[in-house]
Amino acid sequence: MLVELAHVAIIAACLAVAVFYGRYMARVFNGDSNLLTPIIRPVEKIIYRLCGIDEQREMSWKNYLLMLICFEVLGIAFFFMLLMLQGVLPLNPQGLGSFRWDTALNTAFSFVTNTEWQVYSGERDMSYLSQILGVIVQDFLSPAVGLACSVALIRGFVRKNFDTIGNFWVDVTRIVFYIILPLALILAFAIASQGVIQNMNPYVTAKTLEGAEQLIPGGPAAGLIAMQIVCEDGGGFFNVNAVHPFETPTPLSYAFEMCIMLLVPASMCFAFGEMIRNRKIGWALFGAMLALYLLSSPFYLYPEFQGNPILEKLGVAGGMNLEGKEMRFTLFEDMIWTLTSMCPANGSTLVQHDSVLPLSFMGILWNIVVGAPIFGCWGEGIITMLYYFILAMFLGGLMTGRSPEMAGKKIEPREIILAAVSLLSSSLPTLVFTGIAISLPLALAGLNNYGPHGLMEIFYNYASICVNNGSPAAGLTTNTPFYNLTIVVGMAIGRYSTMFTALAIAGSLAKKKIIPMTAATLPVTSPFFIILVVGTVIIVNALQFFPIMMLGPILEHLFMQLGRTF
């Protein structure tokens, strides 16, 4: 029990750091001097001169969006070409071939949209050059672009009677250099010291004790894994992601990674409070996220410890479900990581999600479909939570007959419609594509499990990509043109619906004036309002996904109790 409490204390300490880190981030976004200014500012200036960026010039929301689209298209095109030409490019000591076109397109989209859905196997398919110029470049850029959008939205709340919401290039540059780079460097050394590999050597052939041969993979893993943990993308260097002993070699490396995962998404709440000069709102956002995080924890911390009765009957001690888990970590560590990695949509897997017990699986699914607002991806988390605030404000305003306002900004039909569209747009492709896939024999051919679990495998994967989580229920074979292309569409809808609406709302909010608080204003910082927000999140998602949860994990749980297999 003491050991478990120590883990909880570590997470709490990390969240406490987030309070201060949020203030640092706010200074970065505002362009104020901060701790790292003396070191990074000269580099920043050189980059602006080199790229012809005028720091002072600001953009309207439409221009901001246009630039964002240009940047994303360039990123996708570059990554796609890199993978198509991988076979003839250098830094490929294993002589790996080029990607098939649909796999390449899927991979390019997946990294640019910060989903990190990995249809390829890292150590078998991707050369060191593609890892560096493809994955690491997008590990810098995709979270930076996401965060930039949320910063633009925050500016919409801060500004009054403005037409502009910031400069896209300046935002991206600052996020890359002030926020991503320092964290990644620290984490890279921390995990490398624990045994994460970092080299450019060809794979080593070992002669095992029994005389067989075993390939020990190499590669620039530490730098890449540090990036993927910091940036919530969860796209590991190796096929099995964080569960690979070269990615999380010791239990301590697990703790490092878990803390860093939560840091930036939690800090964004406080950065918001700081920028809007109302720290209470930051705490309100954080409180809602934390409440949802804690509310989902029983799904992770209870069912897995009950064991699987079918295994117990076969003679496994205690029916302990260790399938897909590693012996370095306790069951508690496995599950708390899974909770922490699913909430910020990191999607890094320390256990094989396909193999956990049904009720834990439901918890994971719940955090995927609720997805973004519980800390969430870089940028997407805070944006989605703000949408739920807007939605709850609308509901609360209707119930009590007050005009909805947030932080002095009047919330009008345009904002409410955009927020609602964004919140529904990730679940629509999830359900539609799942429906199509389960009626197509060519899609069902990829299943690894049958019965309710098979349905969940398909549903899980579409849910995961549509909220840009990217963790897999890896049993399903998805490297087929059907899955690759539908997944590309899902990822694009999930990501760009959030960004488009965020910038549109930012634009319209920035134009509005700020109304002073009166007694008639519904206070967003009151505990009652936070309960309303949490309730809204739960109800909106439960209405959409409860039927499929019944057909999936709940049914499977009942079958498991009966000892039925498929």
Added chain:
Amino acid sequence: MMDKNELARDLRACVLLFIVVCVLSIVYTLFINWSTQTIMPYQANGSLLYMNGTVVGSELIGQNFTSQGYFHGRPSAVNYAGNNSGGSNYGPTSAALMEQVRQRIEKVRIDNGLPANATVPADLVLASGSGLDPHISVASAFLQVPRVAKARGLPETDVRALVDRHIEPLQFGIFGQERVNVLKLNMALDELAMSRKR
């Protein structure tokens, strides 16, 4: 709307900033590569273990042991292929998984001379997440002691003491669980057997 000049300038910024980040990624990787190779070459190169000058494996990557004279690791869905990590991805109601587990339990019982209704530690019959798990639980290691000792012709107490010495504790008393690294244990076992022969 923005004028043509501004658009051209922004598009140039788009391409140039992208190139800057590409350069940054290369510099970042090279810097970490150089410094980890300098400060901690053992870890950076894969924690490789040598015996008589040849690589026998990595401390962190499990390998396949099938003979009776070695401690066995966990089942692996990819047969311990180092360049092809993977789990079985079988769900908790998978008939295929249960059939595998039934066969593995039977084999563990026969190999180790356990009664037909004995329970077996879960890690010894359920496949690991990566397929490369280098560890087994302490219970699984002790369970194999009589078999290994008999196959090697070593006294059971010596083998038991060897396992005792190879129990890895919790990191800083709070992280992880007690476990045994199978490859290291088997290397020590080979050494022990060798020294007895002399």
